[in-house]
Amino acid sequence: MSEFHLVIGNKNYSSWSLRAWILMTHLGLNFRETIVPLDTPQTKERIVRYSPSGRVPWLLHGALQVWDSLAICEYIAEVTGRGWPDDPAARAVARSVAAEMHSGFASLRGEWPMNVRARNRHTPMTPGLEADIERIEEIWNDCRSRFGASAGPWLFGEYSIADAMYAPVVFRFNTYGRPQSEGARAYVAAALEDPALQKWLLGAMQEPWTIPREEVGIVA
Ligand SMILES: N[C@@H](CCC(=O)N[C@@H](CS)C(=O)NCC(=O)O)C(=O)O
Secondary structure (H helix, E strand, O other), X not given: OOOEEEEEOOOOOOXXXXXXXXXXXXXXXXXXXEEOOOOOOOHHHHHHOOOOOOOOOEEEEXXXXXXXXXXXXXXXXXXXXXXXXXXXHHHHHHHHHHHHHHHOOHHHHHHOOOOOOXXXXXXXXXXXXXXXXXXXXXXXXXXXXXXXXXXXXXXXXEOOHHHHHHHHHHHHHHHHOOOOOHHHHHHHHHHHOOHHHHHHHHHHHHOOOOOHHHOOOEEO
């Protein structure tokens, strides 16, 4: 198989990059990794050398370019035959919750930017943020109780693209506050122990870059 080359943003801040990276890491794929630091005067020019959309993550496999986190996850699932649950009903729900994350949760994204290194940050609770958090807890509890609980710690038992899509939310809860429900708390705790997530965290810890506008919340 040709080499995979994944181009990503800063591990501390690039939530879209984390999704593709953690799926590929979970599936045990060897890949070359290039980090383009975000929010510098050279960022745009560096990213467009690779990605036609001017955004990361971007994947090269042989001569094929794939961009956009969900498209990369889908491609990896096609190439490996892994990434989605086997059962068609579980797979349909996994695709629904992955798509819901891909296209929604604007308040959560805007008000709680992923900031892997930060802890104990407090931001004002707004109706939009509260609704996004409630919906995420509902999704996690529903997936775990209907498809996950008997087969492993993940949303659909075995690790799937759905878990990769929600990995940045796990880091957000770790930075800004724990979820309310017991089920969601248990999911966050299990996901934080995941060696792949820990590897990404270590990478973020070692990065020299800080993006001031992503550093939100009062430390308390
Ligand atoms: N929908 C895209 C969004 C990708 C995206 O917005 N990536 C950000 C980094 S997290 C980016 O490349 N920004 C370019 C820049 O900051 O110049 C995906 O899922 O990959």
